[in-house]
Amino acid sequence: MFEVSRSPRLHTGTNLLGLVKHVATVEARYFGEVFDRPSPEPLCRWQDHDGGDQWATEDETRDQIIGFYRRTWEHSDATINELSLDAPGHVPWWPEPGPNTRLFAVMVHVLGENIRHAGHADILREVIDGRTGVRPENEERIDEEARAAYRAKIEQAARSAALV
Template identity: 80%
Template structure:
């Protein structure tokens, strides 16, 4: 019973976070979906492409159930699994991700949690694993990148959240006031710490009672 509960719980959370990640592309222009939004080039469509590759490999070849999807090069020196080329359309990447869900779901549904798997890119002695560990790992990766996407999307147009039905109209004045409150608290804390800090030079002062050297 506990195995089925654990599997259903993990699987449900994975399905939720997949949708969250895809929703972060909703309503964006082609440029905003693809453009780098951090100094390291992180971008929204690239995150979807990357997570699709993660799922395809972990729920595919790890359990000797290769994905039918053509997979991008993974963790290559040029980071090609983390951004979309001019030839790759948004629809292609999204539909590939959705088809990957189907393959992953079949693996999850057909195998028990203790089904053995082999991850050749994990270091020794962790190559050999099982479905439970892989589900936890993929859920963690998906959740982490969905969080990245949430922050990136906020930077583009201010939209945040996990589900469209929970989204509220952006109140610019309220956000500005909240930002200012946190900024002021940070500056005040930094000022207090600076006042309490002992100058490094004082650690080496000589206390010789005022006698001449």
């Protein structure tokens, strides 16, 4: 059976389950390795990152990846709760302004990562279910003919602007 959550929906291969796996891996690294509190989950070395955290392999189930994220956020919460906001950390993959940082800066950074990937997930959801907006129960399905006309209008404006 075809599973929509792991299917690539964009030309980059982006998929919902891969986003969950990626966000879990990012959090595991930042709230684990950076503060010398390694994740209890096995992770590849950051130097060996090959994009494998952005999609689900054939033998990984949705429940396994969601479980990985749940265990990761418990570990992240423990790091945040047990350390002070000015606790020092070391991010070896940060070139500038340098790898030395504090817990508060990492929290802000990871929040930004999560916000960005939540936006990606929302776009994927729109591609999957055809809906836009915040609450599907308050929105009627968009008329495909009206949607196509609207998109054509935007495309025409883009073409016309290129001629100017």
